[in-house]
Amino acid sequence: xxxxxxxxxxxxxxxxxxxxxxxxxxxxxxxxxxxxxxxxxxxxxxxxxxxxxxxxxxxxxxxxxxxxxxxxxxxxxxxxxxxxxxxxxxxxxxxxxxxxxxxxxxxxxxxxxxxxxxxxxxxxxxxxxxxxxxxxxxxxxxxxxxxxxxxxxxxxxxxxxxxxxxxxxxxxxxxxxxxxxxxxxxxxxxxxxxxxxxxxxxxxxxxxxxxxxxxxxxxxxxxxxxxxxxxxxxxxxxxxxxxxxxxxxxxxxxxxxxxxxxxxxxxxxxxxxxxxxxxxxxxxxxxxxxxxxxxxxxxxxxxxxxxxxxxxxxxxxxxxxxxxxxxxxxxxxxxxxxxxxxxxxxxxxxxxxxxxxxxxxxxxxxxxxxxxxxxxxxxxxxxxxxxxxxxxxxxxxxxxxxxxxxxxxxxxxxxxxxxxxxxxxxxxxxxxxxxxxxxxxxxxxxxxxxxxxxxxxxxxxxxxxxxxxxxxxxxxxxxxxxxxxxxxxxxxxxxxxxxxxxxxxxxxxxxxxxxxxxxxxxxxx
Amino acid sequence: xxxxxxxxxxxxxxxxxxxxxxxxxxxxxxxxxxxxxxxxxxxxxxxxxxxxxxxxxxxxxxxxxxxxxxxxxxxxxxxxxxxxxxxxxxxxxxxxxxxxxxxxxxxxxxxxxxxxxxxxxxxxxxxxxxxxxxxxxxxxxxxxxxxxxxxxxxxxxxxxxxxxxxxxxxxxxxxxxxxxxxxxxxxxxxxxxxxxxxxxxxxxxxxxxxxxxxxxxxxxxxxxxxxxxxxxxxxxxxxxxxxxxxxxxxxxxxxxxxxxxxxxxxxxxxxxxxxxxxxxxxxxxxxxxxxxxxxxxxxxxxxxxxxxxxxxxxxxxxxxx
Numbered sequence: 031x032x033x034x035x036x037x038x039x040x041x042x043x044x045x046x047x048x049x050x051x052x053x054x055x056x057x058x059x060x061x062x063x064x065x066x067x068x069x070x071x072x073x074x075x076x077x078x079x080x081x082x083x084x085x086x087x088x089x090x091x092x093x094x095x096x097x098x099x100x101x102x103x104x105x106x107x108x109x110x111x112x113x114x115x116x117x118x119x120x121x122x123x124x125x126x127x128x129x130x131x132x133x134x135x136x137x138x139x140x141x142x143x144x145x146x147x148x149x150x151x152x153x154x155x156x157x158x159x160x161x162x163x164x165x166x167x168x169x170x171x172x173x174x175x176x177x178x179x180x181x182x183x184x185x186x187x188x189x190x191x192x193x194x195x196x197x198x199x200x201x202x203x204x205x206x207x208x209x210x211x212x213x214x215x216x217x218x219x220x221x222x223x224x225x226x227x228x229x230x231x232x233x234x235x236x237x238x239x240x241x242x243x244x245x246x247x248x249x250x251x252x253x254x255x256x257x258x259x260x261x262x263x264x265x266x267x268x269x270x271x272x273x274x275x276x277x278x279x280x281x282x283x284x285x286x287x288x289x290x291x292x293x294x295x296x297x298x299x300x301x302x303x304x305x306x307x308x309x310x311x312x313x314x315x316x317x318x319x320x321x322x323x324x325x326x327x328x329x330x331x332x333x334x335x336x337x338x339x340x341x342x343x344x345x346x347x348x349x350x351x352x353x354x355x356x357x358x359x360x361x362x363x364x365x366x367x368x369x370x371x372x373x374x375x376x377x378x379x380x381x382x383x384x385x386x387x388x389x390x391x392x393x394x395x396x397x398x399x400x401x402x403x404x405x406x407x408x409x410x411x412x413x414x415x416x417x418x419x420x421x422x423x424x425x426x427x428x429x430x431x432x433x434x435x436x437x438x439x440x441x442x443x444x445x446x447x448x449x450x451x452x453x454x455x456x457x458x459x460x461x462x463x464x465x466x467x468x469x470x471x472x473x474x475x476x477x478x479x480x481x482x483x484x485x486x487x488x489x490x491x492x493x494x495x496x497x498x499x500x501x502x503x504x505x506x507x508x509x510x511x512x513x514x515x516x517x518x519x520x521x522x523x524x525x526x527x528x529x530x531x532x533x534x535x536x537x538x539x540x541x542x543x544x545x546x547x548x549x550x551x552x553x554x555x
Numbered sequence: 556x557x558x559x560x561x562x563x564x565x566x567x568x569x570x571x572x573x574x575x576x577x578x579x580x581x582x583x584x585x586x587x588x589x590x591x592x593x594x595x596x597x598x599x600x601x602x603x604x605x606x607x608x609x610x611x612x613x614x615x616x617x618x619x620x621x622x623x624x625x626x627x628x629x630x631x632x633x634x635x636x637x638x639x640x641x642x643x644x645x646x647x648x649x650x651x652x653x654x655x656x657x658x659x660x661x662x663x664x665x666x667x668x669x670x671x672x673x674x675x676x677x678x679x680x681x682x683x684x685x686x687x688x689x690x691x692x693x694x695x696x697x698x699x700x701x702x703x704x705x706x707x708x709x710x711x712x713x714x715x716x717x718x719x720x721x722x723x724x725x726x727x728x729x730x731x732x733x734x735x736x737x738x739x740x741x742x743x744x745x746x747x748x749x750x751x752x753x754x755x756x757x758x759x760x761x762x763x764x765x766x767x768x769x770x771x772x773x774x775x776x777x778x779x780x781x782x783x784x785x786x787x788x789x790x791x792x793x794x795x796x797x798x799x800x801x802x803x804x805x806x807x808x809x810x811x812x813x814x815x816x817x818x819x820x821x822x823x824x825x826x827x828x829x830x831x832x833x834x835x836x837x838x839x840x841x842x843x844x845x846x847x848x849x850x851x852x853x854x855x856x857x858x859x860x861x862x863x864x865x866x867x868x869x870x871x872x873x874x875x876x
Binding site: 085086087088089091094169170171172173174176238240241242243244246267268269270271273274277278280281283284434435437438470 | 592595597598607608609612613615616642643644645646651654655710713717718721724725726728730731732820821822823825829830833834836837839842
């Protein structure tokens, strides 16, 4: 069963899955199952998904979605966006079939798909789209998508077309329309949208919703994607405690659990009826230096600190191997326009010491603010960093901050702190929220005129090759000169029964880009 | 209060008065404590999307830009008329807390219906056969189960009955659509765990209360008159031990309402403890206040009932000269 990971549907074989497949194949036992799996997805059955972040604050209002639980159930199962990210990272139409812009990337026209119906039978119209986006706009909006929709100056409709006029050109605008808050709901007479009744265009209809407890959804027989979804029923359960979540999987109460504890991965993988599915994500764990505060305003100090940390050691001891080494570039490998930023920064205490000496510094002493709530394992990682840096003549004083309120009182405020970044869909969004001089979450206090200019030029550049060149330069600047020490990128880590079938998983959002409900199936259905 | 009024009546009125005062103090302490916590509802909810403008807009909509004591007075004024207000997520507090409270009361009452008679019976048994095998066995095993932390008891129960023997579901997550039999079946493990936790305390106290009465001269007299030992325990000792037994029962019942959060988490039971933790994490003050008031009311109410019972069971208190 375990080689489900490796044999089906283009899922890239991990070495472990590959070896297990070989070993089992040698016994000749797996041939019938192999044939079975190749039959492809089957209709029917039920998916029960144990989530970790549901809350009684959860709401059907798309402006208030924060949890993976609401993202998966409401954005992924109940609704659709104009566009969606496919598992391979390409952008595809969903409720829109095509889109185009003028030369300055200022005016974007989306053409809607014909024949899409809401769950109550109403046909999808351009007005529904306009109201759904406007729901997040306005003076007193508290929507989590405010930063995206603020770019929109006006929305016009013309038959089955929706025309967005932006305040400034943005070549990434279609990709931003995949943001999970921008789900399309039916418009209300006289303006606004009706999110209260839980009616969308998605693969599943809402059956019941108990905030913080459970969400139950039933198959939508009139779904606009042919052959989808596969399940008859999807139930999403909130199980905040990680031990309780694992127990629920082990006792067959649920089929999939979110975020399996790294200490329990071996236990799950030993069980032939279960599997662990890892998907590279945008999420990265960092130590951020504020480039405008001494001693981090000295490029030599920044560079020395980047060379004085042994990322491999931290990954093997703190993350138990469940992470990928970072290279001081906050862009994830799965993002469009990601570029390699050579050389890989590796642990080299001698080189770090030499750099400091060259800059006329004998010793450097820094205060690193951490808390367990900064990222899981942040304190352990800081303790190892302290040991590594000592060999380069750098004293790292660990300041253990309070868990509660870390993001209000430490992050963006202390000059050297640990941070957990969930990432952004596009490089433009990532850089303009966290790395350009005027960005709101510039935790590294990075002010580099050249970098700002490149980001500004790339934003309206519609030629992909030109953009790739510009973004490669921007990433190299961050790697060489930025204040971010990217320790590691982490994967989404699901544990599921071997009876759940799936293709390659998308990693931009958790749970197969939130769309697991429509993409997965039951092998035993 | 004049000394002529009925003792129960005067006690009940003064207790209710004191109880209301306690509730007022509890609500003030909780409200100010939450206000002094770092972070706010807006930053907790908006997370990594919390631009300063969005936080300011949300705080203004929720009235969080006003000083905390003004917000407290506004809350208090509404609460005095029975209006618990709106949760910051925009739903009435009672629709957030109500279903959770119902689940908690369901779990607590089923547990209590089993635990209270059983504990008193076992306590009497221990007292009657003091020093014999049954007494030693129960004393030792109750001491052991008091000493174990409740989450450990819960995990042991779950490991044996759910994971190994697979007799019962590991998740007690009851939901609206389930019929009662199904709900009961799902609740077996948390009920069993709670029984193990609260039985011990009540058994030991029942035993101790009876035994302390058994040392009185009138028990000696009853024995000398030739009353059988069982009759002495049930007819002479037990009625005089009801006061202390009632107060330990009251304490455990209040615990069943307000103290079972660990067990709720382990068994994924949607009770009020989880609701309060959720609210504290999000700084949803109206929901926190409602939960705190419910917990405080449970303690005050059960203790009041225990005191009434001990007065009724004691003729000297019931008919004071």
